[in-house]
Amino acid sequence: MTDSAVIVGAGVIGLAIAHRLARDGLAVTVVDAAGRGAAKASVHNAGWIVPIMSAPVPAPGMLGKALRWMARRDSPLYVRPSPRPEHVRFMIGMLRHCNRRAFECGVEALATLNARTLQLFDEYEKDGIRFEHHRAGQLLVFTTRHTMDEYRLATAPMERIGHIAVPLSGDELRDLEPALGKQVLAGLHCPQERHVDPASLVRSLEDRCRELGVRFLHESRVTGIRSSGRIVTSVFAGSHEVPGDLFVLAAGVHTGPLSRLAGHPLPVQPGKGYGFDDTSGSVTLRHSVYLGEAKVAVTPLADRLRFAGTMEFGSSDATIDRRRLRGIAGSAHAYLPDFPFEPQPRGWTGLRPMTPDGLPVIGPLPGKDNVLVASGHSMLGVTLAPATADLISAEVAGGRRRADAAGTALPFSPQRFTSRRGRTPAVG
Ligand SMILES: Cc1cc2nc3c(=O)[nH]c(=O)nc-3n(C[C@H](O)[C@H](O)[C@H](O)COP(=O)(O)OP(=O)(O)OC[C@H]3O[C@@H](n4cnc5c(N)ncnc54)[C@H](O)[C@@H]3O)c2cc1C
Secondary structure, X not given: OOOEEEEEOOOHHHHHHHXXXXXXXXXXXXXXXXXXXXXXXXXXXXXXXXXXXXXXXXXXXXXXXXXXXXXXXXXXXXXXXXOOHHHHHHHHHHHHOOOHHHHHHHHHHHHHHOOOHHHHHHHHHHOOOOOOEEOOOEEEEEOOHHHHHHHXXXXXXXXXXXXXXXXXXXXXXXXXXOOOOOOOOEEEEEOOOEEEOHHHHHHXXXXXXXXOOOEEEOOOOEEEEEEEOOEEEEEEEXXXXXXXXXXXXXXXXXXXXXXXXXXXXXXXXXXXXXXXXXXOOOOOOOOEEEEOOOOEEEEEEOOEEEEEEEEEEOOOOOOOOHHHHHHXXXXXXXXXXXXXXXXXXXXXXXXXXXXXXXXXXXXXOOOOOOEEEEEOOHHHHHHHHHHXXXXXXXXXXXXXXXXXXXXXXXXXXXXXXXXXXXXXXXXX
């Protein structure tokens, strides 16, 4: 019988799960290494709720592009050379998934998981979670037909889950967003997509969790796990030993080391992103806009315009490489000519939890009977947070609910990273 749950991580994933399990009637404790609202990736991101972008990062041709871009420190995708064995194994695992078959299976799995995402965000509001939530839709804009055609192919399968992408000419796009420059030739209008202020989502989820009786231990890093055979009995965090019936590892990029403490290391590695917020008012937008060739996300929030982009593998700290920020600002200027290239913005970074196959890792940790994992959400953690919480809730409920969710859950099982001999985790 599961009466209590301990969740490690107060990012958007851990909070969505805490909220869901508390509503299911469990006594929930959330333990986090950082202070309240400090979850870096969950606060510093573009805030898009975009089921239309249900695609894994490893894609046919992706690593070829990365190799071509290796020499450019302002490129949107960068693999930093690193001798760390986990990094090398991870990149080899990712390389193995850069093929059409793996990509299409990944798209199918993510689209299925995202099928109820908008409904789940609406339910958050009905439950009294107040956050900055925009329903204006999204534009994907391109300066070349070739890139536009690639994205058209990628978005077409999402019609199955009710998300459409309508092709528009450059002039039709400028009718919707006059700030777009003349070099934008074509694009896709995705009317169902939404965006949020991610900091407001994290804050209000935590507020609602507290109302539901969830206990929070902030500034308490989990450094040890006590087990008795296949059962974890408690975690050690600062001066606390926190017991529970069930443990959920939702620690973003740190889920790898934590799962190692629990006896089964998972290959979760960071994919570093950069961004900055512009309050100058030089450009106004209504839709969220994806600058296609530059891979930059632009998000209009109530009091600022947020720019985010870059996927850098092999870096695991928060240091800011100014060339990356310059790359994003330069792209912004190229697509939105009124956005000034100077002065250079002050920026931030966030570490996306990545897996070698580009799919989240959600479900029971092999070797332990009462540990679940929820991590590896890559570029879709905000979008997938409520759907992930739904899967975890079904797993905890067991019986009919678990059986009904089994097909959706299978592609995300942590078991896929277990070698046939059982102990050594496979990377791909
Ligand atoms: C630039 C950028 C743009 C993005 N844009 C989008 C977007 O538009 N839409 C979208 O859906 N997603 C987006 N993402 C992805 C999204 O931000 C992430 O997938 C998501 O935030 C991951 O959430 P998380 O809760 O797993 O991890 P985190 O937010 O990293 O939270 C993990 C928490 O675990 C805690 N922790 C770690 N180790 C321990 C420990 N040992 N003990 C206790 N606590 C611990 C940390 O302190 C942290 O608070 C973007 C990411 C970036 C970087």
